[in-house]
Amino acid sequence: MNAPSATLVVGATGTTGRRVTAGLIAEGRLVKAGGRRATPVEGAPAVRFDWNEPATWGEALAGVDRVYLVPPIGSSDPAEVMLPFLRHARAAGVHRAVLLGSSAIPAGGPAVGQVHEALPGLFDEWAVLRPSWFMQNFTGSTPHARSIREDGAIRTATGDGRVGFVDAADIAAVAVRALTDEQAPDTDLILTGPQTLSYQDVAAIITDVTGRLVVHEQLSFEQLRDRWAAEIPLEFASMLAGLDRAIAEGAEDRTSDTVQRLTGRSPGTLRAFVEREVPCGS
Incomplete structure (x- = not known):
């Protein structure tokens, strides 16, 4: 029997990542807590992950079928490092990706908008969270x-x-639903x-x-x-x-009903x- 697949949470000690990790664990999901320092996270094995170091990607993706993606902080061109990783993830068996974007940046826009635009072509199941x-x-x-x-x-x-x-707690709650519900949103979500x-x-x-x-x-x-x-x-x-x-x-x-509707x-x-x-x- 195959072992249950895990979710890789990138930035697992960050503002949304730690809350997503806790929410997934509370639902009994297996989580790999990714970060540059592989900081221990209660209930989830820590794994080293660095957008800028492809050598860290393989171990981070081992046994993973879905990912929560927080773009590299402070980068004006995150697609440069994120798209190679996402292609690698797809080849490694990841089938669902949930990206943290921004309400201010649509698909095809600057920075994370380039990753947003590419996501549906890379994964069968996906969502882009666009919080205010x-x-x-x-x-x-x-x-x-x-x-x-x-x-x-x-x-x-x-x-x-x-x-x-x-509230980041509400963003994380939506992320957990987007990662675990039987049907992925397959769209972008204003939060x-x-x-x-x-x-x-x-x-x-x-x-x-x-x-x-x-x-x-x-x-x-x-x-x-x-x-x-x-x-x-x-x-x-x-x-x-x-x-x-x-x-x-x-x-x-503007306001949206996304948090109420999904959670x-x-x-x-x-x-x-x-x-x-x-x-x-x-």
Whole structure:
């Protein structure tokens, strides 16, 4: 009798990857936890995986029939390394792939959009998760979290534009369904929270919940681009600032029923997230 096949979770200790790993394990699924450092994950054997090191791909894919894909962080051209891996995965027997994309980038668009476009031609069963901005962007060591802690401010070039912020826990719950349901989605899925909010709304919610005044400081596209360019290449900084400008123009002012439809439960609100994750007075 053949051993049950496993799911390779790329980025298994990351924001969505660790939640996907936990969700799969909770359903009794076999998981291989992939990462550059092969960091141990409770309930799943860790395996070394590096997009830029093809020598790590074979062991990571051994005994695997489906994969959860988180693109290499900070890459402006992830297709360069992802597409060779995906062709290798298909040849190794993988038949279902679920890709973490972005609501801001459609199939054929820049960066991960190139991988999105190629996915249906590589696998019989697939899905592209296209979440809106993560609620987790306001916690941990992210730029917004640091500016909230240090300056009591969220700085964006979004103006009064609104975003359907989504909890990574809801993204992971959809990913688990996309990986394990008998019928794969075979489409892309826009993921949002239950409502759209401006960054001014976000600042007001954080202020109300934590008791610490937080304000939204509006920057111009050029000001935000230059702030980013002090830390990352100008081309990438321009792309990130451009996403803020698109929000200002209404590109993210939408909600979807995807979380409810695929998981059977309503997506979490930003207020509930802040109450759970952001310490009072922080």
